[in-house]
Amino acid sequence: MKHNFSVVPEVLLKDPDMAKLLVSGFGRKRKAALVDRRFHPKTSKEMSLLTFRITPLCNLRCVMCNQRGETGVLKGDYAIQEAKKLVPIERYKRLIDEVSPHKPLFYVWGGEPFIYPDIMEFGKYVVEKGNLLSVNTNGTFLKARAEQIVRDRWHALFVSLDGFEDINDTIRGSGSYKKVVEGFAEINKQKKLQGSNRPYMGIVTTISRLNYRYLDKLAEAARDFGIAWHIINLGTYTNSSIIEQHKRFMKEKLDSDIHCLDGFANGYNEGIDGELFAEVLKRVHSMKNGYPIITVPAIKPEKIDTYYTQLEQPVRDQCSIPWFQGNIDYNGDVYFCSDYPDYVLGNIMKEDSFYQIYNNERARRFRHVLKESKKGLMPGCVRCYQNMLFGKKIIGY
Numbered sequence: 001m002k003h004n005f006s007v008v009p010e011v012l013l014k015d016p017d018m019a020k021l022l023v024s025g026f027g028r029k030r031k032a033a034l035v036d037r038r039f040h041p042k043t044s045k046e047m048s049l050l051t052f053r054i055t056p057l058c059n060l061r062c063v064m065c066n067q068r069g070e071t072g073v074l075k076g077d078y079a080i081q082e083a084k085k086l087v088p089i090e091r092y093k094r095l096i097d098e099v100s101p102h103k104p105l106f107y108v109w110g111g112e113p114f115i116y117p118d119i120m121e122f123g124k125y126v127v128e129k130g131n132l133l134s135v136n137t138n139g140t141f142l143k144a145r146a147e148q149i150v151r152d153r154w155h156a157l158f159v160s161l162d163g164f165e166d167i168n169d170t171i172r173g174s175g176s177y178k179k180v181v182e183g184f185a186e187i188n189k190q191k192k193l194q195g196s197n198r199p200y201m202g203i204v205t206t207i208s209r210l211n212y213r214y215l216d217k218l219a220e221a222a223r224d225f226g227i228a229w230h231i232i233n234l235g236t237y238t239n240s241s242i243i244e245q246h247k248r249f250m251k252e253k254l255d256s257d258i259h260c261l262d263g264f265a266n267g268y269n270e271g272i273d274g275e276l277f278a279e280v281l282k283r284v285h286s287m288k289n290g291y292p293i294i295t296v297p298a299i300k301p302e303k304i305d306t307y308y309t310q311l312e313q314p315v316r317d318q319c320s321i322p323w324f325q326g327n328i329d330y331n332g333d334v335y336f337c338s339d340y341p342d343y344v345l346g347n348i349m350k351e352d353s354f355y356q357i358y359n360n361e362r363a364r365r366f367r368h369v370l371k372e373s374k375k376g377l378m379p380g381c382v383r384c385y386q387n388m389l390f391g392k393k394i395i396g397y
């Protein structure tokens with residue numbers, strides 16, 4: 001299986017400006033993991049990745065989604081109430097002004113980011129200030145926005161697609177596959193018309209018991225999409241026992257109440273046949289599609305069963321995320337772990353300086369507790385997607 005970052009040299013030799021930003025961002029991330037986490041256990045000298053869960057709203061209801069799915073924690077009216085708290089574009093611009101001299105990588109997600117009313121202005125401003133912008137989207141609004149995305153030179157789009165048409169639409173809703181394919185086509189058309197190589201686009205496929213058997217068909221179809229990568233995300237899953245352990249741990253060590261994990265205990269990991277899935281992955285990885293197919297985490301085929309059936313067993317450890325990443329929530333809350341927003345460091349609607357929040361007392365306490373934890377993980381971190389991407393590989397996995 002390919003390494004997580006195998007896409008970097010393959011894609012970016014064509015775009016030196018983007019390559020420079022990426023290499024600098026990932027270089028500083030590496031330094032944070034190797035040096036800062038070790039020698040500055042409470043503070044962070046780097047902030048090389050800034051992520052924005054820019055809205056709680058979404059037009060889809062993907063079944064396994066921890067936010068809007070069957071067990072989602074942002075379901076129904078709750079998201080509509082929360083959306084009244086959106087950070088206005090003026091405040092985001094001041095934040096972008098503050099952090100741009102340090103060139104963090106910007107990663108925008110949601111909910112569905114294109115539902116944030118000023119998303120196009122946000123994207124334009126990030127790029128104008130010389131930063132790298134990538135957006136994770138369900139792709140259903142791409143066609144309508146393609147002309148402007150290409151004109152404003154957004155760098156990267158991570159588009160979710162969970163199978164070939166019938167499987168994808170069972171998971172993500174009727175008609176969603178077609179909209180994504182039309183979106184890819186329109187972006188490619190605009191790139192040609194405008195003579196631009198940006199944005200680079202790729203698929204993200206989240207694995208569940210509904211799609212793992214049929215990945216070949218999507219991988220074959222994707223050859224015609226004009227994409228630059230295909231990421232296969234093994235998924236963030238948990239269970240009630242891990243949730244209880246995490247809640248106790250966070251209360252005792254950080255006096256924090258935890259609500260976010262319930263969304264991941266949806267059972268969509270159950271019934272995945274590890275041996276069969278390993279075979280499917282082997283076939284998919286042997287395809288010569290002209291772009292990398294990357295599994296996150298890239299684990300040994302014989303450990304796939306463990307990944308889905310022994311949710312307590314870490315496959316990556318020594319989390320270093322809080323030494324290089326900050327996430328801004330739709331309401332301005334700042335926290336470290338993209339998918340786990342309960343431990344709030346501060347709020348950009350109440351405080352002027354992001355960097356002060358990023359190294360305040362609550363931030364230092366969190367880093368200290370995480371670093372001192374067994375394997376450098378808290379109980380609920382075992383299948384966290386960020387840790388799957390950036391955590392340290394455990395020998396044997």
Ligand SMILES: C[S@@+](CC[C@H](N)C(=O)[O-])C[C@H]1O[C@@H](n2cnc3c(N)ncnc32)[C@H](O)[C@@H]1O
Pocket residue numbers: 058062064065066067109110111112113136137138139158159160204205206233234235236237264385
């Ligand atoms: C929450 S969505 C937000 C952005 C956008 N709405 C989208 O679907 O791409 C971000 C990513 O999380 C993935 N996701 C949903 N449920 C997941 C789960 N249980 N484990 C891991 N990733 C999940 C989605 O498929 C998507 O790729």
Ligand code: SF4
Pocket residue numbers: 058059060061062065066067068069110111112138172
């Ligand atoms: S499109 Fe994204 S945020 Fe919306 S339900 Fe699906 S995974 Fe969740």
